[in-house]
Amino acid sequence: MRRMETLVRILALLQVLMGLAAQKKTVAVFTGTEGGSVEINCSYKDSYIYSKHYFCRDPCRYFDVLIETQKADIVVSKGRYSILNTVNAQRVSVTIKNLRLTDSGVYYCGVDKRGSDIFTKVQISVKKAQVNLSTTPQTTGSTETFSTTNELSTTAKPTWSSAHILMGLAVQTKTVPVFTGTEGGRVEIYCRYRDSYQYSKQYFCRAPCRYSDVLIETQKADIVVSKGRYSILNTVPTRSVSVTIKNLRLTDSGVYYCGVDQWGSDTLTEVQISVKKAQVNLSTTPQTTGSTDTFTTSKEFHTTTAKPTWSSAHKIHIEYESTSSQTPPSTSSAFHGSKAELAVFGVLFGVEDLQ
Known part of the structure; x- marks a missing residue:
């Protein structure tokens, strides 16, 4: 009797262990590189081929949904994400491009159905992109060899030619317009x-x-x-x-x-x-064409002691000549006004005596 009880207990324990093993499923891990892309595939049962499928991040609340399907066999894109429900394969594919390190984590492929939705747990792992700065181009068919690394060390003096230099540059860099x-x-x-x-x-x-x-x-x-x-x-x-x-x-x-x-x-x-940067030219030198009369505008205004010459053709003609000593003619030919007006005009233009 004791042996039978022991055997029953062992069988019960085995059943519990088998149940735990059935409940614990392997979580698929999809790996990508920072800046690259990753494709996640989730399979589903026959009865869900025309159901709405979606992809969400853990804990998969409403605002955690990243993208969802619209119709079967039609790709839907949204930002960095795209999703496709392939009916023949009974599979949902999700692509994430321009991967970031923060994209690493737990996600779910969800099936929208009446009652409780069905979830397939997946994991995404994004690795940091590695940059290799060391390049070693070599010219074949010749004993002349050169290497480019972080440090430049030479043990022998190679003979350089323009052809070799151009070949080396073409190998090392790609022209960016x-x-x-x-x-x-x-x-x-x-x-x-x-x-x-x-x-x-x-x-x-x-x-x-x-x-x-x-x-x-x-x-x-x-x-x-x-x-x-x-x-x-x-x-x-x-x-x-x-x-x-x-x-x-x-x-x-x-x-x-x-x-x-x-x-x-x-x-x-x-x-x-x-x-x-746009260049602004602040210097201006206006000139009057068709005449020898020229003037320049600057930050300071310089007056001369030369007396202007008056004519009936143009009322004021100022010549900047230090040697001029002409005196104005009678004001009756140029102005018809009072002496007070002529005095004010003389003060403004530096004329000492208009009488």
Whole structure:
């Protein structure tokens, strides 16, 4: 009897352990790199193929929902997130682009149904992007070798030629186009793309090109879209996107990207904008043409002791000649007024005696 009781207890314990093992499911972990993208896949049962699916962050309250489906087999995009319910595979795929370190954490693929929703727990891990600053280009077919590292050390003097220098620079760096404008003016940026992207959504953003850094995006091909100081046009025949920025500011200088929105990782083309300060010329030198009479405006007004010559053709003709000693003729030919008026006029123009 005691042996039977012991056996029953062991069987009961095994059942409890099996139940715990069934309850504890493995949580899928999806890994990405900062600035890149990650794709999360969640499977569901046959009865949920036409249900609404959504993706949320833990604890998955109403305002934790990041994106949801609208119709089966149609991609829905919202900011950095996109979702697709693939009916044939009975799978929901969620893509997050421009990953941040703060995106790491617990998420859920949810199925909206009457009563309690069904959740599939997943985990996202975002790793910090690593930058390798060390490059070692070499020229083959020759004994001349050079290396570029953080420190420059040479044990032998290689023989350099213009061909070798250009080859080395081509390997080390990729040319980034620089578009220049003047403060208060405008600049137009051009970016080329491949044939397969001609009808994709194009956008223009400032580095580091997060969702909040997107300045403007296209809506339809060959149609200009304007937003504030920015305008964008996708010209399909030339496979190019042009972006215009008006009313330039000095703070507009920096690194930008022409982006192509596509499934998975977007394609980015780096460009640079340089805005120069507008130059203001405060010096003015007006002159009267068609005559030898010339005058210059400056911060100080200099008067001369020379007496002006009067004529009936023009009432006042001031010549700045220190050697002039002419005296004005009779005032009757030029002015018809009282002596008091003539005296005031003489004070204003530095004439000592008008009588």
